[in-house]
Structure formats: structure tokens, C-alpha cells
Amino acid sequence: VSQKSVYLAGPEVFLANARAILDLKIALTREAGLMPIAPGDLEHPKTDSAWELGLAIARIDEQLMDSADAIIANLTPFRGIAADPGTCFELGYMCAKGKPAFAYTNMRASNFERAVGYYDGKVVRDEKGLPRGPDGIMIEDLGFADNLMLHGGVVNRGGAVVVGDAAEAERYTDMTAFTQVLEIAAQKLR
Amino acid sequence: VSQKSVYLAGPEVFLANARAILDLKIALTREAGLMPIAPGDLEHPKTDSAWELGLAIARIDEQLMDSADAIIANLTPFRGIAADPGTCFELGYMCAKGKPAFAYTNMRASNFERAVGYYDGKVVRDEKGLPRGPDGIMIEDLGFADNLMLHGGVVNRGGAVVVGDAAEAERYTDMTAFTQVLEIAAQKLR
Numbered sequence: 001v002s003q004k005s006v007y008l009a010g011p012e013v014f015l016a017n018a019r020a021i022l023d024l025k026i027a028l029t030r031e032a033g034l035m036p037i038a039p040g041d042l043e044h045p046k047t048d049s050a051w052e053l054g055l056a057i058a059r060i061d062e063q064l065m066d067s068a069d070a071i072i073a074n075l076t077p078f079r080g081i082a083a084d085p086g087t088c089f090e091l092g093y094m095c096a097k098g099k100p101a102f103a104y105t106n107m108r109a110s111n112f113e114r115a116v117g118y119y120d121g122k123v124v125r126d127e128k129g130l131p132r133g134p135d136g137i138m139i140e141d142l143g144f145a146d147n148l149m150l151h152g153g154v155v156n157r158g159g160a161v162v163v164g165d166a167a168e169a170e171r172y173t174d175m176t177a178f179t180q181v182l183e184i185a186a187q188k189l190r
Numbered sequence: 191v192s193q194k195s196v197y198l199a200g201p202e203v204f205l206a207n208a209r210a211i212l213d214l215k216i217a218l219t220r221e222a223g224l225m226p227i228a229p230g231d232l233e234h235p236k237t238d239s240a241w242e243l244g245l246a247i248a249r250i251d252e253q254l255m256d257s258a259d260a261i262i263a264n265l266t267p268f269r270g271i272a273a274d275p276g277t278c279f280e281l282g283y284m285c286a287k288g289k290p291a292f293a294y295t296n297m298r299a300s301n302f303e304r305a306v307g308y309y310d311g312k313v314v315r316d317e318k319g320l321p322r323g324p325d326g327i328m329i330e331d332l333g334f335a336d337n338l339m340l341h342g343g344v345v346n347r348g349g350a351v352v353v354g355d356a357a358e359a360e361r362y363t364d365m366t367a368f369t370q371v372l373e374i375a376a377q378k379l380r
Contacts, residue, residue: 011327013328014327014328014329015326015327015328016316016322016326016327016328017326018328050331050332050333051332051333051334053332054330054332054333054334054338054341054342055338055342055345055346057338057342058338058339058341058342058343058346059342059346061339062285062343062346065286078272079270079271079272079305079308079327080269080270080271080272080308081269081270082268082269082270082272082274082275083275084272084337085272085273085275085278085336085337085339085340086278086337086338086339086340088275088276088278088279088282089278089279089281089282089285089337089339089340089343090282090339091279091282092278092279092280092281092282092283092286093282093283093285093286094286095252095279095283095286096255096282096283096284096285096286096287097286115269118269118270126206132206136205136206136207137201137204137205137206137269138203138204138205138206138208139204140244141240142240142241142243142244143240143241143244144241144244146275147274147275147276147279148244148245148247148248148276149248149251149275149276149279149280150275150276150279151244151248152244152245152247152248152249153248153252153279155245156245156248156249156252
């Protein structure tokens with residue numbers, strides 16, 4: 001039986017211990033009976049400039065996604081209240097390819113709750129009942145883990161978004177939610 | 191001659207004056223000789239719950255993207271230092287469809303400069319010369335407007351990322367960079 005492969009999208013490529021965390025995710029993916037495909041950001045091709053390097057890594061990661069059967073995206077908020085932009089791009093990319101998509105986050109607070117926190121709770125409802133910050137900007141209040149395109153893109157394709165609750169210090173290294181979503185993905189991809 | 195259509199991705203759907211700003215972008219797109227396709231977040235389908243509403247809007251926006259020939263993504267930082275996660279998803283979605291992609295931002299500060307600001311300047315280079323915040327997390331230093339998947343995805347497809355410099359109060363309403371990227375898109379799509 002040929003194994004299904006999953007692209008492991010997430011901001012862990014930026015961690016000081018990126019190699020160790022990616023290796024752990026790779027091992028857990030294999031244990032779940034799936035073939036891991038990890039982003040190539042760690043292997044830097046030789047280029048003439050930082051600009052060319054960035055373009056080359058983007059091409060490599062797209063090729064890796066093209067070679068994968070599915071995606072598991074780590075939507076844990078990154079340097080702020082939202083998922084890593086590169087991971088959001090990659091989730092959209094795989095959804096467009098019609099490939100099964102799964103996601104997880106290590107933060108329990110919903111997209112709505114995090115935005116309320118961003119505004120220090122100073123959120124009011126407009127005449128239509130929509131919550132808005134002091135800047136007038138609307139907040140999605142849908143019970144989703146992040147923006148509706150992300151959460152919706154996964155759920156609309158029959159995938160799952162697993163919400164974990166890691167300690168602050170283990171925000172990017174806790175594997176509880178990842179292990180849970182791996183199980184779901186392995187079952188759906190079988 | 192049949193006009194090429196562009197999907198207008200961006201966080202302006204969340205503004206208090208979303209309708210007015212979208213109408214302005216729609217008018218400018220028509221003036222540039224392109225057919226505007228705007229996200230459907232403003233027209234709320236009837237659903238039984240907020241959850242179903244979110245899923246329905248995600249489906250509608252995907253269908254709108256499927257109907258468009260190209261995308262122009264507004265990557266202006268949103269509630270933090272990064273582009274709106276929904277816009278990132280949509281840019282990845284259109285790149286995966288092989289459609290021409292263009293982007294702009296109304297903030298001059300690069301992805302690197304914004305991350306340095308996030309860390310209050312407390313950024314150090316590791317033994318490999320990579321810049322990292324006090325949390326050990328690496329910062330891309332590529333001269334890009336946002337994460338390399340976004341900027342790279344656009345440039346690798348022959349598109350352009352136009353960097354504007356709007357006043358704080360006009361961060362989401364200034365049309366200078368959008369007008370410039372519209373001209374580039376119109377020329378490339380001709």
C-alpha cells in the first residue's frame with residue numbers, strides 16, 4: 001500500500017531549534033503511517049543575493065507542496081495574534097489544488113478572543129451587531145481558530161482544525177494538537 | 191476584446207467604510223481596463239449559525255477567485271506586523287491556480303523592519319549571521335514586503351509587489367500603491 005504524503009506547514013522553520021522540532025514532527029508523521037514532506041527553508045540553495053535566496057526557497061516549497069497529497073498547517077499565532085503568513089499562503093495553495101487540508105493550533109483562544117485581546121477588550125457592537133475595535137475595524141466572531149478563509153477552507157474540504165492549549169513556553173514545540181490532527185488525517189487519507 | 195478580471199483581496203472588507211472603499215477599488219480597477227471581482231464578505235448569505243455563515247463566505251470567496259483571471263492582494267499589515275491571514279490564504283490560492291498574482295502594501299517598512307520593531311530592536315545575529323528575536327525566533331531578512339512565500343509567489347510568477355507609504359490614518363484607504371499595481375497588472379494582463 002503506498003503511503004499518502006503530507007506537507008508540514010508551520011512557523012517552526014523559524015525556531016532556534018527548527019531542525020529538532022521538524023525532525024520530531026517528521027517522526028510523529030511516520031508513526032501515524034503518513035509520509036512527511038517538510039518545508040525546504042532549512043536547506044539554503046546557493047544564490048547571489050538574499051532576494052534570490054527568498055525566491056528560490058519559495059519555489060522549492062511550492063514544489064514540495066505540489067509533490068504532497070495533503071497539508072497539515074500549524075496555525076498557532078506567530079509574532080502577534082494571527083497565524084504565520086507563510087503558513088496561511090501554503091494552506092490556501094493546497095486548498096486550491098483540491099488536496100485534503102488539516103490544521104491545528106496550540107492556542108485555545110479563538111480568532112475573536114485574540115482580536116478582543118489585541119484591542120484590550122475595547123470592542124463594541126455596531127448597529128448591525130458586528131463587533132468592532134476602536135479603529136472601527138470589524139472582528140470575525142464565528143468561533144473559528146483564525147480568519148474564515150483558513151478555518152473554512154479546511155472544514156469545507158472535510159478536514160479538521162484541532163485546537164490545543166499549550167503552555168506559553170511550549171507554544172511552538174508542544175505536539176499534543178499535532179498528534180491529534182495527525183490521527184484524524186491518517187484516518188481520512190487511508 | 192474580452193477584459194481580464196482581477197480578484198481584489200484585502201482586509202478592507204473589515205473596515206467601517208468597507209462598502210465605500212471596495213467601491214472605490216472597483217471603480218479604479220474598471221478605469222484601468224480590468225474587470226473587478228470583489229470578495230463576497232459583505233453579502234451575508236442566510237445561514238443557521240455564525241459557523242455556517244463563515245463556511246458559506248469561504249465557499250463564495252473561493253468561487254469568486256475561481257472565476258477571476260488574476261489577483262491583486264493588499265498585503266498592508268493588519269492588526270499587527272503581518273498581512274491579513276485571509277488575504278495570505280487567497281494569494282496562495284491564486285498562485286496555486288497558476289494565475290498571475292500582484293500585490294501591494296501601504297506600509298514602507300519591510301517584513302524585516304517590522305519584525306525588528308516587534309522586538310523593540312532587540313535583535314541579534316546567530317553564529318550563522320541570521321537575525322533572531324529575544325525568543326530565538328529567526329527573522330527573514332530578504333528585503334521582502336512580507337513572508338517569502340507571499341513575496342516570492344508573486345515575483346516568481348512575473349508579478350510585482352508595489353510598496354507604498356501611506357499616512358497612518360490612511361493605511362487602508364490610500365489608493366496610491368493600489369493604483370500603481372493596477373497599471374502594472376493591466377499591462378501584464380493585456
